[in-house]
Amino acid sequence: MEHSCLHLRALKKEFNTKGDITRAVDGVDLEVRQGEIVALLGPNGAGKTTTIDMILGFTDPTSGTLSVFGESPRDAVRAGRVSAVLQTGGLLRDLKVGETLELVASTYQNPPPIEEVATRAGLDGLEKRKVQQCSGGEQQRLRFALALLANPDLLILDEPTSGMDVGGRQTFWESMRAEAARGRTVVFATHYLQEAEDYAERIVMMADGRIVADGSTDQIRNLATDRRVSARFSPAELEAAAAAARAMPGTNSVEVQDNRLIVATVDSDAVARNILGPWNGSDLEVSAASLEDAFVNLTQEIQS
Amino acid sequence: MNTTFYRLELRRLVRDYTNMFFTAGLPAFLYLIFGAGPEYGSDPIREGNVSMWIMIAMAAYGAVTATTGIGGSVAVERMQGWTRQLGLTPMSDRDYVTVKAAVAATIAAVPILLIYSLGYLTGAKAPLSVWLISGAIVLVGAVSFALYGLNFGLAFRSEAAVSAAGGSLVVLSFLGNIFIPLSGWQLAVAKFTPLYGYVSLARRALTGGGTLDVETGGLIDVPLWQPLTNAVVWTTVFAVAALFLVKRSRTRQ
Numbered sequence: 001m002e003h004s005c006l007h008l009r010a011l012k013k014e015f016n017t018k019g020d021i022t023r024a025v026d027g028v029d030l031e032v033r034q035g036e037i038v039a040l041l042g043p044n045g046a047g048k049t050t051t052i053d054m055i056l057g058f059t060d061p062t063s064g065t066l067s068v069f070g071e072s073p074r075d076a077v078r079a080g081r082v083s084a085v086l087q088t089g090g091l092l093r094d095l096k097v098g099e100t101l102e103l104v105a106s107t108y109q110n111p112p113p114i115e116e117v118a119t120r121a122g123l124d125g126l127e128k129r130k131v132q133q134c135s136g137g138e139q140q141r142l143r144f145a146l147a148l149l150a151n152p153d154l155l156i157l158d159e160p161t162s163g164m165d166v167g168g169r170q171t172f173w174e175s176m177r178a179e180a181a182r183g184r185t186v187v188f189a190t191h192y193l194q195e196a197e198d199y200a201e202r203i204v205m206m207a208d209g210r211i212v213a214d215g216s217t218d219q220i221r222n223l224a225t226d227r228r229v230s231a232r233f234s235p236a237e238l239e240a241a242a243a244a245a246r247a248m249p250g251t252n253s254v255e256v257q258d259n260r261l262i263v264a265t266v267d268s269d270a271v272a273r274n275i276l277g278p279w280n281g282s283d284l285e286v287s288a289a290s291l292e293d294a295f296v297n298l299t300q301e302i303q304s
Numbered sequence: 305m306n307t308t309f310y311r312l313e314l315r316r317l318v319r320d321y322t323n324m325f326f327t328a329g330l331p332a333f334l335y336l337i338f339g340a341g342p343e344y345g346s347d348p349i350r351e352g353n354v355s356m357w358i359m360i361a362m363a364a365y366g367a368v369t370a371t372t373g374i375g376g377s378v379a380v381e382r383m384q385g386w387t388r389q390l391g392l393t394p395m396s397d398r399d400y401v402t403v404k405a406a407v408a409a410t411i412a413a414v415p416i417l418l419i420y421s422l423g424y425l426t427g428a429k430a431p432l433s434v435w436l437i438s439g440a441i442v443l444v445g446a447v448s449f450a451l452y453g454l455n456f457g458l459a460f461r462s463e464a465a466v467s468a469a470g471g472s473l474v475v476l477s478f479l480g481n482i483f484i485p486l487s488g489w490q491l492a493v494a495k496f497t498p499l500y501g502y503v504s505l506a507r508r509a510l511t512g513g514g515t516l517d518v519e520t521g522g523l524i525d526v527p528l529w530q531p532l533t534n535a536v537v538w539t540t541v542f543a544v545a546a547l548f549l550v551k552r553s554r555t556r557q
Binding site: 056058077078079080083084086090091092094095099102103104105106107108109143146147150 | 312386390393
């Protein structure tokens with residue numbers, strides 16, 4: 001039987017800044033089951049971090065209900081059932097990596113062996129180094145190791161790879177996958193579509209404090225797979241090419257800028273094949289629709 | 305208490321040589337120059353002497369420097385997000401405060417032990433009870449200055465502010481009758497400054513209630529309620545300010 005580890009119902013959080021009320025989270029319903037890997041995807045300011053803060057008990061919701069493994073957030077944290085890698089979690093710069101691990105381990109009843117956790121987080125050989133001498137990626141791996149010391153059932157990662165280089169990202173996600181394979185539930189916030197696609201089984205998209213889409217990675221990918229195909233045509237052939245592009249199934253919009261035709265479509269291959277050849281297109285560019293475009297589409301769909 | 309946390313905090317502080325120099329080295333040096341060296345050091349004060357009077361003052365200066373720094377570091381750790389990181393662990397606020405208080409008392413004991421040892425070796429004289437009572441008051445009273453440092457950190461939200469708090473202790477020490485014995489209108493003003501009550505109470509075992517008058521070499525009588533009121537009022541002010549500032553920083557998050 002699957003158990004619910006996260007239960008959020010009509011969750012709202014308002015901030016009062018100088019008389020203006022900002023709704024950072026505006027009615028979020030979310031259910032996460034044990035063993036899931038969920039990406040919380042959204043642009044900055046979508047309410048991801050505020051939602052995570054409430055799940056961890058750092059801030060109380062203005063209204064709505066919230067439970068973590070059936071307990072209040074603070075109780076779940078104290079019991080070590082949930083832990084997190086925070087975007088804003090600071091480290092003591094003048095403490096060594098090994099000392100930081102030792103300190104945090106000392107707050108738990110039965111922490112896993114420090115050496116083992118260091119290995120799992122990719123910190124081997126760094127124990128004697130001071131935190132201030134560690135790169136951003138190394139510090140992030142240390143935060144990851146600190147989260148593992150809780151031996152948590154639910155691991156929350158808030159923008160875990162921001163500021164990391166490509167290699168660092170890859171190593172980080174490999175470690176995360178290994179932890180998920182141990183049966184941990186993982187919820188991570190990101191604004192990279194690619195990360196959500198690559199590492200999550202389920203994507204929850206947030207915009208303006210609300211969930212605008214929630215589904216398997218495949219379902220979400222289909223919502224956001226508009227691609228932009230753009231190519232140059234001679235003025236004589238431009239109109240005909242545009243008409244042909246408009247007639248194709250899967251085309252969402254066609255634009256003409258100078259001598260360029262810009263087609264937004266779900267099937268970029270077909271557009272490229274069928275339009276470029278007959279009308280002598282050149283200088284082809286194909287790009288994925290930006291995440292922002294996808295959000296705009298999604299929020300418009302929801303509102304209409 | 306979490307002894308691992310305590311031990312690691314201490315190790316961190318001891319590794320910071322600059323900080324340890326200002327906490328223990330500088331006041332010890334000041335004692336040697338002004339307390340042990342000059343001839344007036346052996347002038348008697350009741351059953352003790354002037355070296356003893358200066359020794360207690362320098363130990364107090366070192367102790368408040370230590371606790372102010374640690375109080376300030378709590379604010380800095382909050383700003384840097386370390387408190388949030390600890391918020392992910394089962395450690396309660398009370399555990400955290402207990403460890404910090406134990407660390408502050410331990411670090412404050414360093415200048416006291418060092419300067420009292422130097423005093424013992426260089427001619428500070430008083431009955432044993434005076435050594436023990438004054439040392440205990442210096443240690444316990446220094447705790448309220450942890451709040452002083454905390455307030456600076458919370459109010460100005462920078463590491464520089466915490467250093468400034470440490471620096472301000474030099475001024476407060478002059479005003480508080482610590483570095484040089486004040487008399488006349490200067491003493492009247494001193495009675496309202498935060499370090500005065502603390503150091504006067506610490507020296508009371510030696511002086512029996514008076515304060516040193518440089519002009520005559522005798523003691524000016526000061527009733528007990530004056531330093532006592534000073535210490536209680538300032539500790540209350542620091543505590544109320546800290547409560548207010550902690551509350552403010554919570555709502556900002």
